[in-house]
Amino acid sequence: MALSKQDEKMRIRRRLQEKAIELAALNRWQEAADLNQQLLRVGEDVETYNRLGKALFELGKYADSHRAYQNALRLNAANPIARKNVARLEALLARGITEAPITRSTRQQVDMRMFITETGRTALTSLVDVQRGPAVDALITGEKVELRVEGKMVYVVDLDGNLIGRIEPKLSHRLVELINGGNRYLAAVVQSDSRNVRILIREVYQDPSQRGRVSFPGKLGEGATILSSLRFDDYEDVLDEEELVEEPETFDEDFVGSDDEEEIGLDEIDQDIGDDDDSLEE
Structure with missing residues (x-):
């Protein structure tokens, strides 16, 4: 049975979200940030704002990360991941730290x-x-x-x-x-x-x-x-007891935008990343 137009959009959206998670798992934070920003241009949802906030934080862009988490709270004021990270970032911003104060060429990350x-x-x-x-x-x-x-x-x-x-x-x-x-x-x-x-x-x-x-x-x-x-991507957040129970994904409810905007944006992003998929599969 052929997928409906809406089902196809959701399939592409889930595929892109999975790719964003894989990029984070590989510490490819700039690519993860770029992909999440592309998704948000198509439509807003809490999980994508949280992923964007995480990627921007890892890139040392604290003010931008704070804005991403604030947007997550705008959509869901009770989201525990966004609330914790907003508090964390506000402590840094209150000290005038808007970007990572140290750029270390010696920094290494492990999987x-x-x-x-x-x-x-x-x-x-x-x-x-x-x-x-x-x-x-x-x-x-x-x-x-x-x-x-x-x-x-x-x-x-x-x-x-x-x-x-x-x-x-x-x-x-x-x-x-x-x-x-x-x-x-x-x-x-x-x-x-x-x-x-x-x-x-x-x-x-x-x-x-x-x-x-x-x-x-x-x-x-x-x-x-x-x-x-x-x-x-669960490691850091599960260490806070308030985040042990995560909110279920609600793609249909969180996704905002007209059908035409969704279809055009998702198709373009899907084509852009298609060539890379094999390299991220385990």
């Missing part, structure tokens, strides 16, 4: 999906004694950070050597023993806001002297297990 691994090799932890300033303000989801052992403590620094915070004592003491024993670990930011900085830590090499020793037994590895079934 957060690489942290989905067997129990005991991955841990999620909140940092303590977090430093407040430009270096922490500039952190983005998926940014690689380094673990630096000093005595019995493990400090977390960005790739320029700026101190972010330190690992809590119990986990820190364990990591010191394992790192000094030859193990190696990869760490990346999974959440950074005015209240908290959380990182994921993964064992990437186990020294023969540590064979049979689990890096993160029991409760030390439980937090990472919570994230193991999530999409990349």
